[in-house]
Amino acid sequence: NGLVRFLSGEPSSLSLSVVYQPIVNAGNKNFIIGAEVLLRCRDRVLGFVPPNVVVDLSERHGLGADLGKWLFRQVAKETSQLYRDLGFRGSLSINLNPAMLSDSLVSDVQGLLVNEGIPASALCMEITEDNAALDFERINELINELHTLGVTFALDDFGTGHSSLEYVRELKVDRLKVDRCFVNGVEHSEDKLRFLGSIVAMAEQVYMKTVIEGVENQAQWDLIEKLGDVLIQGYFAHKPMPFNEFMAVLMDSA
Numbered sequence: 001n002g003l004v005r006f007l008s009g010e011p012s013s014l015s016l017s018v019v020y021q022p023i024v025n026a027g028n029k030n031f032i033i034g035a036e037v038l039l040r041c042r043d044r045v046l047g048f049v050p051p052n053v054v055v056d057l058s059e060r061h062g063l064g065a066d067l068g069k070w071l072f073r074q075v076a077k078e079t080s081q082l083y084r085d086l087g088f089r090g091s092l093s094i095n096l097n098p099a100m101l102s103d104s105l106v107s108d109v110q111g112l113l114v115n116e117g118i119p120a121s122a123l124c125m126e127i128t129e130d131n132a133a134l135d136f137e138r139i140n141e142l143i144n145e146l147h148t149l150g151v152t153f154a155l156d157d158f159g160t161g162h163s164s165l166e167y168v169r170e171l172k173v174d175r176l177k178v179d180r181c182f183v184n185g186v187e188h189s190e191d192k193l194r195f196l197g198s199i200v201a202m203a204e205q206v207y208m209k210t211v212i213e214g215v216e217n218q219a220q221w222d223l224i225e226k227l228g229d230v231l232i233q234g235y236f237a238h239k240p241m242p243f244n245e246f247m248a249v250l251m252d253s254a
């Protein structure tokens with residue numbers, strides 16, 4: 001099928017690319033600390049295909065590792081350009097699919113860092129319950145090994161079925177990404193705001209940095225800014241954008 005051909009570099013009806021969504025400081029919207037890398041998939045016949053569909057498909061057909069390698073290569077090339085040409089010093093967050101959380105993750109990452117000449121601190125790995133799959137001991141070993149290099153980790157989709165409190169307690173991650181369902185409507189609900197505030201407070205207690213996702217307007221921003229030293233990722237700051245646009249935004253904010 002198209003995915004197989006694309007990943008092996010042959011002509012294909014499916015084409016993959018990545019976009020970048022900046023992550024900023026709540027206290028200063030112009031301070032871009034990094035970006036999340038998001039997969040975009042287009043089929044000549046079907047048009048836009050949701051990234052999670054392509055990720056699931058690749059997992060089911062044993063192509064998850066190939067997709068991961070493609071993603072890593074893409075991100076490493078572009079990250080090295082940001083570091084070299086723009087003096088960017090932030091981090092790029094990559095969503096790991098289950099097949100990427102394998103024993104070859106550490107050597108794959110090491111290879112990339114050496115080949116592209118980027119520091120390990122330029123990479124953050126986002127994981128969810130789906131890919132951590134309860135083998136906390138094994139995942140923590142991988143996290144430890146990558147921490148030794150300087151790579152950081154984020155627990156994604158926190159608060160949904162994809163990432164629960166147990167995962168926060170067990171996994172040695174650096175960032176907590178609060179799912180956007182907690183932000184949705186927060187400007188109309190004292191209850192929601194208290195909930196969000198308590199998540200931020202909990203993360204602080206266990207030395208994790210919080211990323212609040214899905215901030216879409218000024219009212220939400222103003223409330224969240226007061227919750228503490230948090231990071232924000234959402235349409236109100238920036239939508240996901242192609243690499244060239246991301247470079248331009250970084251240059252504007254520098």
Ligand code: G
Nearest residue numbers: 037038039040050051052055071095096097
């Ligand atoms: O960008 P968008 O809102 O369309 O993403 C939809 C879903 O697809 C999100 O849950 C996101 O985490 C997931 N996704 C996007 N890009 C990637 C990727 O590169 N790898 C994996 N595993 N998931 C991704």
Ligand code: G
Nearest residue numbers: 038095156157214215216233234235236240
């Ligand atoms: O599951 P994950 O957190 O990896 O996916 C992030 C997804 O959320 C991205 O696909 C991105 O397109 C989407 N997203 C980012 N910011 C916003 C926002 O402010 N509002 C909404 N509705 N979606 C967002």
Ligand code: MN
Nearest residue numbers: 036095126156
């Ligand atoms: Mn994510």
Ligand code: NA
Nearest residue numbers: 156157177179
């Ligand atoms: Na998320």
